[in-house]
Structure formats: C-alpha cells, structure tokens
Amino acid sequence: MRIAKITLEQHREIYGKPFAPDSYFNPTLDKDGNIFISEIEVQKADKTVYPFLEEVVLKEPAEILTATDEEWYAKYKAELEAELQNVTLKIEETKDPVK
Amino acid sequence: MSRLYIKFTPRLRFEPETIAFMTIIGVPEDSTVYYASTAFEITGDALWDAVDAYVVGIKDVFGLPLGFNNLSTIFKFIYPFIGGTATAHKYNLVDVTAFQGTFFGGVTHSGGGALFGGVNGYMDTNCPMGALLPAPQNFDGNDHAFGIYSRSNVNALELAVFCADGANSEVYIYPRYSGNLLTRSGTTGTNHTTAVADSLAHTSLSRVNNTEYKVFKRGVLIDTYAQASTTHCAEINILLSSTGAAQYISHEITNFYGCLGMASTYMSDYDAVLDTFQTTLNRNV
Numbered sequence: 001m002r003i004a005k006i007t008l009e010q011h012r013e014i015y016g017k018p019f020a021p022d023s024y025f026n027p028t029l030d031k032d033g034n035i036f037i038s039e040i041e042v043q044k045a046d047k048t049v050y051p052f053l054e055e056v057v058l059k060e061p062a063e064i065l066t067a068t069d070e071e072w073y074a075k076y077k078a079e080l081e082a083e084l085q086n087v088t089l090k091i092e093e094t095k096d097p098v099k
Numbered sequence: 100m101s102r103l104y105i106k107f108t109p110r111l112r113f114e115p116e117t118i119a120f121m122t123i124i125g126v127p128e129d130s131t132v133y134y135a136s137t138a139f140e141i142t143g144d145a146l147w148d149a150v151d152a153y154v155v156g157i158k159d160v161f162g163l164p165l166g167f168n169n170l171s172t173i174f175k176f177i178y179p180f181i182g183g184t185a186t187a188h189k190y191n192l193v194d195v196t197a198f199q200g201t202f203f204g205g206v207t208h209s210g211g212g213a214l215f216g217g218v219n220g221y222m223d224t225n226c227p228m229g230a231l232l233p234a235p236q237n238f239d240g241n242d243h244a245f246g247i248y249s250r251s252n253v254n255a256l257e258l259a260v261f262c263a264d265g266a267n268s269e270v271y272i273y274p275r276y277s278g279n280l281l282t283r284s285g286t287t288g289t290n291h292t293t294a295v296a297d298s299l300a301h302t303s304l305s306r307v308n309n310t311e312y313k314v315f316k317r318g319v320l321i322d323t324y325a326q327a328s329t330t331h332c333a334e335i336n337i338l339l340s341s342t343g344a345a346q347y348i349s350h351e352i353t354n355f356y357g358c359l360g361m362a363s364t365y366m367s368d369y370d371a372v373l374d375t376f377q378t379t380l381n382r383n384v
Contacts, residue, residue: 001216001220001349003219020185022185022186023185024202024204026221028204037205038205038218040205040220041205
C-alpha cells in the first residue's frame, strides 16, 4: 500500500478525526522522522474538509525520503522556528504568593 | 386432581447472537446479493445460515445450550468481518453492544474480510485485557486464548495481536517471521519461536494455566511452552495489528477472537467449525 507524507501541522489537523465511517486517520511517524498516512485514508477522506489531501503525493514506503543528518537538522530547525511563531513570551510582574 | 402441563419451547430458527449480529450489520434475511461479481458473492439468506451454523457449531463444541445468549460464557469477542464495510466489521458477534472495534489507518474492507495495508492500519477492539476474562469465568484469573484467521501468506515482522504496557504480562502474536510463528504471553520480553510453513488460516495462542502456553495452527497443537507470567496489563486494549513502528500487518483477516484458554480438544473442534464457516463464505485458505 502506498503512503503520503504530511506535515506536522497537517498531522495535527487530522489526528483523531474520522476519514470514513468508523475509520479514523492514523498519521504515523516512521523511523526516519517522516509522518505519513496511507493511500486508503487519502482516497476516502472528504477533500472538502481536508483540501491538502488533494495535493499530497502517494509513493511506495521505500520511496519516502531518507534524509541526511544535515537535511534533518535543517528540517527540524525550520519546524522549530515555525512553532516559535505561535509562542508569545512576555514578562509580567506578579504578586507575592500568599504570606 | 392435579394436572400435568408440558410446555414445548420450539427451537428458534436462529440463535439470539445471530439475529442481533445480522440485524445490526444491516443484512436482512432475503435474497439480496452481497459482494456481487466477486468470489464471495452470496445472498442474505445464505449469510444468515452461515453465521448461524457458526454460532451453533461453537455452542456444540463447548456444550452451550441452544436458544440462549451464552457465547459470552466462553468468548469475549469474535469479529467475523462480514458485511464488507468498516461499520459492519466493527461488530462483535458475542455481544453487538460490547467491544465494538475501531479501525485506524489503511484498512480495506470487502467480502473477503479486512485487508490491513501493512503501513499504518489496525483495529482497536476497545476490549481491555482486564475485561477479557474476569474471574470467576476463567480458570485462574489470567487464562485466555486469541486467534486469527488470515487469508494472506506473509513472512515478515508483522504483529497481528498485540496488548502490552511494558510492565505486566503481555500478548504478542506474529503469524510468521523468518519461517517462525512468534508468540509472547508472559513478562520475559522475549518471543517464543515455533516453525510454521505459512501464515495462512487459523493461528492461535492459548494460555491454559499459570505457566503453560499452547500454540495452535489450523487447530493442531504444534508447540507447548512455559513462560513466566504475572498479572496482565488490565487497562490496555487488545489490538489487531500493531501500533508499533513498521510492525503493522499486511494480512487479510476474516476472523479475530478472544476467549478462555483452550485445551487441545476444544481448539481442534473449534477450528473445524471456524474452517467450515470460512468455506461456506468461500474465504477458506
């Protein structure tokens, strides 16, 4: 069965959601750090609910990229930077705890 | 003057489990054709008869009276995978209201059963190990048996039956890897290997007492071994196909069950009933 790589954000979007009656997405992390779903999930899911599934590319599991360490470093750095965009840090003065 | 009344209770045309199961999967007892133009083409009438013969056969094997809802005294779940959809395949023949399965990932449903895609597909029985056979139904609080009927001949590290929490006794069944059936049901963390020629048809593992495990292939006892065992991971659900990386099965499964630990005689007789059922549905291998 072929699989399709998805992003961390896409994983969060579909995780725990049904793609067909009584069938749920199972985004899976492989040993190389790829997150993927199966061909069945791509085919059966409602593309109006998950439009990104129109664009994913189905490949045999062996064809999924096994990246070099440098490539993974770049990938995780980019993901971390994207995550940090969602984080707001601010310093606030707080009252002392109960005395 | 006293009167003697004799009340005759006619045998139900179908067993209660058959009626509940066939009704909930939406197959009426009529001439509607299912799985048309496939090897599994069959009418609703014939499906009812096949399922009922299977239920009656099981009751005969275990000496259960006919006409009563009593499969649950031996089995906790049987998934016959009839109906050709995830919705139909989720139902438990033993009790359609209990332990309805949930499918995840790539699983293809058809008249042949549930074909797990081998990349991320599995079924959660929603049956925790602790609910499988609570005392006093079982022999000593821990005995159990699990079995599958596979239509696929696969020789790979694929985990078909899985229940583990990393701390307590666990259950693993790999139908065939490097020519061996791998099973685990204790706390050793190691698999027991038993040479098998294929992964086809009925494979089962039975824990029959505190220390003894029996491995069956097509109902024939092919291995007995001892493995240390304590309490089982009571709150963990039993899975068909593993959630572990790269160990999802690529088997087409037509039957999955969990029940009391079975001795050789029972397993042999049960296998005959299961095989007849698969033959009737043209799913036997």
